[in-house]
Every structure is written in structure tokens, then in C-alpha cells.
Amino acid sequence: MRGRRDYLLGKLIRYGFTLFLILSLNFALPRMMPGDPIINLLGENALHNDPEMIELLRAEHGLDQPIHIQYIRYLCQLTEINLGYSIHKNLSVVELLTSSLFWTVLLVFPSDVFGSLLALLCGSLAGFKINSRADYLLTAIALSLYTCPAFLLAMLFLSLFAFHLGLFPLGNLTSGGKEGIDYLLDVVWHLSLPVAALSLLGGASKFLVVRNSVMQISDQQFVVAARAKGLTEGRILNKHIIRNVLPPFISMVALSFGFMVSGALIIEIVFSLNGMGTLIYDAVLARDYPVMQGCFFILTIFVLFANFAADMLYAIADPRIGRSS
Amino acid sequence: MHPSIAGLVSHAPLRVAGLSSLILFLSIALFAPLIAPYDPQETGSPYQPPNAEHRLGTNDIGQDILSELIYATRVSLAIGFMAGSISIIIGATLGMLAGYYRGRIEELVMAISDVVLLVPGLPLMIILAAYLSPSMWNIIFVVGLLWWCSTTRVVHSRVLQLREMPFVEAARSLGAGDGYIMLHHILINCKEIIQAKFALAVASAMLTEASLSFLGLGDPLNISWGEMIHFAFSRGGFANDMWWWYLPPGLMICASVLGFVMISMEPERSQKALEL
Numbered sequence: 001m002r003g004r005r006d007y008l009l010g011k012l013i014r015y016g017f018t019l020f021l022i023l024s025l026n027f028a029l030p031r032m033m034p035g036d037p038i039i040n041l042l043g044e045n046a047l048h049n050d051p052e053m054i055e056l057l058r059a060e061h062g063l064d065q066p067i068h069i070q071y072i073r074y075l076c077q078l079t080e081i082n083l084g085y086s087i088h089k090n091l092s093v094v095e096l097l098t099s100s101l102f103w104t105v106l107l108v109f110p111s112d113v114f115g116s117l118l119a120l121l122c123g124s125l126a127g128f129k130i131n132s133r134a135d136y137l138l139t140a141i142a143l144s145l146y147t148c149p150a151f152l153l154a155m156l157f158l159s160l161f162a163f164h165l166g167l168f169p170l171g172n173l174t175s176g177g178k179e180g181i182d183y184l185l186d187v188v189w190h191l192s193l194p195v196a197a198l199s200l201l202g203g204a205s206k207f208l209v210v211r212n213s214v215m216q217i218s219d220q221q222f223v224v225a226a227r228a229k230g231l232t233e234g235r236i237l238n239k240h241i242i243r244n245v246l247p248p249f250i251s252m253v254a255l256s257f258g259f260m261v262s263g264a265l266i267i268e269i270v271f272s273l274n275g276m277g278t279l280i281y282d283a284v285l286a287r288d289y290p291v292m293q294g295c296f297f298i299l300t301i302f303v304l305f306a307n308f309a310a311d312m313l314y315a316i317a318d319p320r321i322g323r324s325s
Numbered sequence: 326m327h328p329s330i331a332g333l334v335s336h337a338p339l340r341v342a343g344l345s346s347l348i349l350f351l352s353i354a355l356f357a358p359l360i361a362p363y364d365p366q367e368t369g370s371p372y373q374p375p376n377a378e379h380r381l382g383t384n385d386i387g388q389d390i391l392s393e394l395i396y397a398t399r400v401s402l403a404i405g406f407m408a409g410s411i412s413i414i415i416g417a418t419l420g421m422l423a424g425y426y427r428g429r430i431e432e433l434v435m436a437i438s439d440v441v442l443l444v445p446g447l448p449l450m451i452i453l454a455a456y457l458s459p460s461m462w463n464i465i466f467v468v469g470l471l472w473w474c475s476t477t478r479v480v481h482s483r484v485l486q487l488r489e490m491p492f493v494e495a496a497r498s499l500g501a502g503d504g505y506i507m508l509h510h511i512l513i514n515c516k517e518i519i520q521a522k523f524a525l526a527v528a529s530a531m532l533t534e535a536s537l538s539f540l541g542l543g544d545p546l547n548i549s550w551g552e553m554i555h556f557a558f559s560r561g562g563f564a565n566d567m568w569w570w571y572l573p574p575g576l577m578i579c580a581s582v583l584g585f586v587m588i589s590m591e592p593e594r595s596q597k598a599l600e601l
Contacts, residue, residue, distance in 0.1 A: 018440045033456035040456065147528070147582040149535045151554065152575035155563060163566060255442065262447030266536055270558075280448070284455050284540055292455055296448045303445045 004315060011311050015304060022300050026293055027074050037063055040289045041084065083297065084290035088283075093294035096279060101298055103173060104275035106187075108257075108264045111195050115202035115260075116253050122203075123210025124245065128237050130215050139211065145204035150263045154197045154270035161193055168193045171272035194271045202260050209252055213245045247314065254310030258303045343524075343587030350581050354398040361392035365548075374569065381569045385560040393553060394573050400549040402581070404465055404534045409527030411469025416476025416526075417512075417519050423477070424484025425507055434481070438474040446471055447536060454542040461544040464537060468530045476522045483515050521589040528585035535578050550574035 030040035038058055058064055062073050077083075083093040122142075126135040145153070162168045169175070169190050178186050217223065218241060226236050261276075268277030276295050283291035334341050353360060362380070369387035373379055381390040423434035450467050457463040487493060488511070496506050537543065538551030541559065548556075557563055557571035 014436070014439060015443075017436070018443050021440055022444065029452065029456065034458070143583065143586065144579070147532075147579045147586060149532055149539070149551070149575065149578055151536065151539045151558075152571075152578065155554075155558070155571060155575070159563075159566065159568070258443070258445035261445050262536075265447060266539065269540070280451060281540060284451060284542060287455065289455070292452050296452050299445050299448050304443060307443060 007315060008312070011308070015308050018304060019301070022297070022304075023075070023078070024071075026297050027071055030289060030293065031067070031070075083294040086283075086288055086291045088286045088288040089291070093290050096291060097276075097294055097298050100274060100276045100279045100295075101302070103273060104261070104264055104268065104277065105302070107191065107194055107198065107268065107273065107275060108260050110191075111198035111202060111264070112253065112257065112260050114195065115199035116206060116249075118199060118203040119206035119210050120242070120245075120249060123207045124214045124237060124242055126207070127211040127214025128218060128233075128241065130211075130218070135211075138207070142204045142207040142211075145200050146208070148201075150197075150201055150266040151270055153201060154194065154267045157193055157197050158270060173273055191273075194267050194273065198260065198263055198267050201263050202256060205259075206249075206252060206256065210245060210249060213248060214241055217241050217244050250310060250314050254307050254314070257306045257310075261299055261303055337590075339587045339590045343584045343590075346580060346584035347588065350398060350402060350577075350584065353395060354402050357395050357399055361389075361395040363389040363392040365389065365393040365396045372565075372567070374567070381573055382567070384556065384562070384570060390553075390570055390573070393548060394550070394577065397548050397550050397553055397574065398577065400461065400544070400547040401531060401534065401551070401578070404461060404468070404549060405527045405531035405581075405585075407465045408468040408472070408530035408534065409523060411465065412472035412526045412530065413476055413519065413523045415470070416473035416522070417480050417515070419473065420477040420480025421484055421507055421511060421515070424481040425488055425503070425511060431481075434477065438477050441471065442474050446533070450533065450537060451540060451542065454537055459542055459544055461547045464534055464542070464544065468533050468537070472526055472529055472533070476519075476526065479518055479522060480515055483518055484511055487511050487514050524585045524589035528582045528589075531578065531582055531585070550578050 031037045033040060038054060038061070041061060041063070062070050065073075081094055083097070085092050086096060089096060122138050126132075126138045129135055158170065162170050173190050174183065174186050175190075223236060223240060226240050231239075264275070265277030265280060267273075268275040269281045272278065276299060280292060280295050282288070283295070365388055367388065369383055369389075371383055371385050371387040373383040373387075375382045379389050379391065381394065384390055384393065419434045419438075423431040450471060453467045454464060457467070493506060493510055496510055501509075534543075534549060535551030535554075538549050539555045539558070541555050543549055543552035543555065551574070553574040554571045557567065557574075561567075562570040
């Protein structure tokens with residue numbers, strides 16, 4: 001099992017290095033970018049204070065000290081889960097983030113699962129029956145979704161299904177005033193349209209990859225052998241082809257997590273869900289830099305952990321990992 | 326029809342379709358002042374629905390939406406082209422260096438691209454774009470700088486195959502230097518991959534630019550399609566179901582991105598390039 005341990009260790013080092021880079025980037029950006037770091041760290045509203053107060057704030061945030069001391073101070077603050085303070089919203093950034101992150105995860109997770117399953121299902125069908133009518137139809141749909149910006153699809157969904165047909169709510173996460181199972185069903189009802197949009201967006205790009213891998217594997221000798229043996233087409237697809245597509249598919253699903261989060265941010269804004277996307281949107285409009293940075297930081301950590309978990313799963317799912325090395 | 330053109334159409338119908346749609350968009354961009362019925366800056370009475378004078382109505386400050394749409398073609402295409410070029414230049418150079426020299430350089434380049442691939446792109450771009458002043462050039466710079474990884478990986482794996490080929494060895498034994506081999510033998514043989522990746526990079530750059538502009542990070546002096554939708558969304562166009570304001574720029578984005586994606590498709594290995 002030495003090979004596998006080396007594999008996991010290598011991954012761990014890679015993730016640790018990425019985490020370190022992200023932390024440093026988060027530290028460097030407000031100090032490096034044009035403009036007064038005090039604005040970049042406290043938001044534009046900080047300048048409404050009088051000059052003495054600004055100097056006081058500067059000292060309080062250690063901005064008058066040498067850069068390496070600032071960096072150590074910054075790392076210490078992180079261990080205390082302190083991401084700064086939003087003067088604009090009058091709340092600490094961590095407080096703002098915790099509830100938003102929950103809703104974003106609630107949007108991203110089911111969408112990732114549905115989108116991946118949809119892609120696997122349609123992709124293997126289209127790849128197996130390449131150049132058939134079903135293949136052309138599915139590929140055409142996937143391509144149009146692939147070229148459609150997330151916000152446009154969300155706006156079309158909202159306008160069509162919620163505004164004109166009245167099947168779904170126009171936005172928000174709940175109607176309010178409900179408890180227990182009613183509350184849960186209400187949230188599901190509110191989330192179904194955004195989840196559908198995000199699933200389709202995420203599924204479209206994965207579909208094309210699955211379709212191609214299935215197409216390539218279908219040409220190989222062992223598939224011909226299976227067919228010669230008299231296996232049914234369904235059995236060939238399920239037992240022989242999809243088996244071989246699964247490991248690269250899992251790693252692709254993991255890598256697409258960042259993409260899904262990006263899509264979720266945009267979709268939340270259109271559906272006015274109180275997640276990270278809306279938080280970032282408000283922060284961008286108000287130039288509330290601490291909130292923006294906190295969001296970036298949390299999202300990156302979240303994506304990193306998701307990828308790390310997927311890598312571990314991958315090592316368990318594919319027994320060949322680490323054997324060759 | 327000329328026989329070779331007919332042959333091309335039947336051989337690669339998607340490419341021809343993509344190319345013609347792009348020529349159409351390019352001519353709209355080039356001849357914008359001739360096609361647009363009004364000056365897009367000119368203000369009139371606001372929130373008009375489509376009528377005989379204003380085919381797509383007017384926006385919140387009474388500018389003609391059709392003219393704005395035509396002029397926005399310039400901005401969207403320019404940002405897509407330039408950001409795509411930056412990312413392809415970085416991506417192809419790094420991929421070639423990593424694949425050709427291998428060793429330390431390869432490890433370094435692959436490690437960097439691993440890290441960049443792990444970071445969620447949009448949030449980082451939002452932060453960078455928010456810190457920098459809202460201008461077209463900053464968007465080009467931000468998008469171009471973060472989209473090179475997939476190009477690097479594809480070029481890298483292609484160069485790995487190429488460098489072991491007999492003709493490269495032959496060139497080396499004739500005394501050709503590394504620079505010469507890379508320019509005259511490796512780069513030439515990566516041409517098709519780079520072309521396909523360039524088309525895809527422009528497509529992704531246009532989509533990313535649209536998202537950034539939709540968030541209100543676009544250049545207020547150079548309105549792009551994404552920014553038109555931003556205004557439609559934030560100034561009541563969407564809430565009041567004024568589809569003629571947000572739908573046309575959205576369809577323009579879809580059509581132009583689709584054009585670039587179709588160009589990148591090779592007839593025999595369709596959508597192969599889309600994989601990465």
C-alpha cells in the first residue's frame with residue numbers, strides 16, 4: 001500500500017500549497033491593489049471618518065507596521081476565524097458568511113448531483129448511439145445550454161415558469177411563516193427552479209465529455225468481444241462501458257465544483273436568494289471589499305475541500321491508483 | 326457554387342456555419358455606425374416598447390436599444406478576442422516550454438496550472454475587477470490571465486508526443502537549436518490544437534466577460550451585451566417583463582459564443598477540443 005500512501009501524500013501537499021497561496025493572495029490583494037489599503041480593508045465607508053480616526057484605524061489594523069508582521073498578524077486572525085468587519089453592513093464578515101454559505105451549498109450540492117446524473121445518462125446514450133437522431137438532438141441541446149450565460153438561462157426560467165406560468169415563486173428562499181415539514185417543502189418549492197437551471201448548465205458541459213469518452217470506449221476491442229459473446233446492448237453499456245467512464249467522470253465532477261459555485265453565484269442573484277452570490281453582488285455595488293474577500297476566501301476553501309474529498313473518493317473507487325508508481 | 330467551397334461545406338458544415346456567423350458579427354461590429362439607426366448615446370423618452378421608430382424600444386434613459394445592441398457588438402467581440410489572445414499566448418508558451426524542456430519547468434508549470442484550476446474562477450475575477458477601476462482593459466487583463474490552464478495542458482500533452490518523433494530528432498542531429506525546433510517544428514504541429522483552443526478561449530472569455538458585466542463590473546464607457554443585461558436587470562427592465570431589452574443581447578451572446586465553439590469543432594473528431 002505504499003503507492004497509495006504516496007499518492008495521498010502528494011495530493012495533500014498539493015492542496016496545502018494551494019491553500020497557502022490562497023491565504024497569501026487574500027493578504028496581498030488589499031495591500032497591493034491601487035487605492036488606500038485602509039479602504040480596501042474596511043470598505044469605502046471608512047473614509048467618511050475624520051483624518052485622526054483614520055490614523056487610529058490604521059494603527060488598529062496594524063497597517064503602519066512592516067509587511068511581515070502584518071502577515072503573521074493576519075494568519076493569527078484567521079486561526080481565530082476573524083475575517084474582518086463590514087462597516088457597510090455593520091456586521092462581522094464571518095457572521096454574514098455563515099448563513100449565506102449554507103444556502104449556496106444547498107443550491108450547489110443537489111444541482112451538482114442532478115446535473116452529473118443527467119450528463120452521465122444522456123451522455124452515455126448519445127455516445128453509444130453516435131450519429132443517431134437522439135445523439136444529434138441531445139448534443140444540440142447541450143451545445144445551446146453550453147453557450148448560454150448562466151444569468152440568461154436563469155432569467156428565462158424565471159420569466160417563463162414563474163412570471164408567465166405562475167408555477168414557481170418569483171424568488172426568495174421561503175414564503176415565511178411556516179414550520180416543520182411545510183417549511184421544508186416550501187424551501188424545496190422555492191429552490192426547484194434555480195436548481196433546475198444550475199443542473200442543466202452544469203450537465204451540459206459534462207454531457208459532451210461523457211459522450212466523447214463513451215464514443216471512444218465503444219470502439220475498443222473488448223466491446224466488440226462482448227458483443228460477439230452475445231451480450232445485450234444494454235448490458236454492454238451498463239457493465240462494460242460506463243464502468244470505464246466512471247473514474248474520469250468522478251474527477252471531472254470534482255473539478256467542475258468551482259464552475260458550479262460560479263454559476264450558483266449568478267443564479268442566486270437572478271432568483272434573489274440570500275446566498276453568497278447576493279452577498280457578493282451587494283458587496284460589489286457598495287465596494288465593500290472585506291465582504292468580497294471573505295466570500296472569495298470561504299468559497300475557495302469550500303471548493304478546495306470538495307476537491308480534496310473527491311480525490312480521496314477517487315482513490316478508493318479506482319483500485320489501480322498508486323499501484324503503478 | 327465553387328466545387329472547393331461545396332466540398333468544404335459538406336466536409337465540415339459546422340465550421341462553415343460558425344465561420345459565417347462570425348463574419349456576420351464582425352461586419353456588424355465594423356459597420357456599426359452605418360447599420361445603427363440612432364446614436365446609442367442619444368437620449369429620448371425612456372421605457373418605450375418596440376415601435377416603428379425604435380425597433381427594440383428604448384432603455385431607462387431613452388437610448389435606442391437596437392443601436393446600443395449594434396455598438397455593443399464591438400465591445401463584446403473586442404474583449405473576447407483580446408482576452409482570448411492573452412490566454413492563448415500564455416497557455417501555448419507555457420505548454421510548449423513544459424512539454425519540450427520537461428524536468429523542473431514542467432513540474433512548475435503543471436503545479437501552477439493545478440492551483441489555478443482549483444481556484445474558483447469567477448469569485449477571483451470579481452475581486453480583481455472590483456479592485457481595479459472598471460475599464461475594458463482591466464476586464465481583458467483579468468479574464469485573459471485566468472483562462473490559460475486548459476490550453477497549457479492540451480499543448481503540453483501534444484508536445485510530449487511531438488518531441489519524441491523522428492523528425493524532431495533529425496532536426497536536432499542536424500544541429501538545430503531548441504528555439505528553432507520549437508518555432509519551426511513543434512509550434513507548426515500544434516497549430517490545429519492552438520487554433521481550436523483559441524476559438525474556445527474567445528468563447529469562454531466572452532461568457533466570463535458577460536458574467537462580470539452582468540454583476541456591474543463592466544466598463545461604463547464601453548457598454549457590452551452583458552452590461553446591457555445588467556442595466557435591464559438592475560433598472561427594472563427584467564422586473565417589468567421588458568423582454569426586448571434583455572433578450573436580444575442575451576441571444577447575441579449565445580449566437581456569437583456558439584459561432585466560436587462551432588469553429589473549434591473538427592469534422593472527424595467533433596467536440597474533442599471541448600473536453601478540457
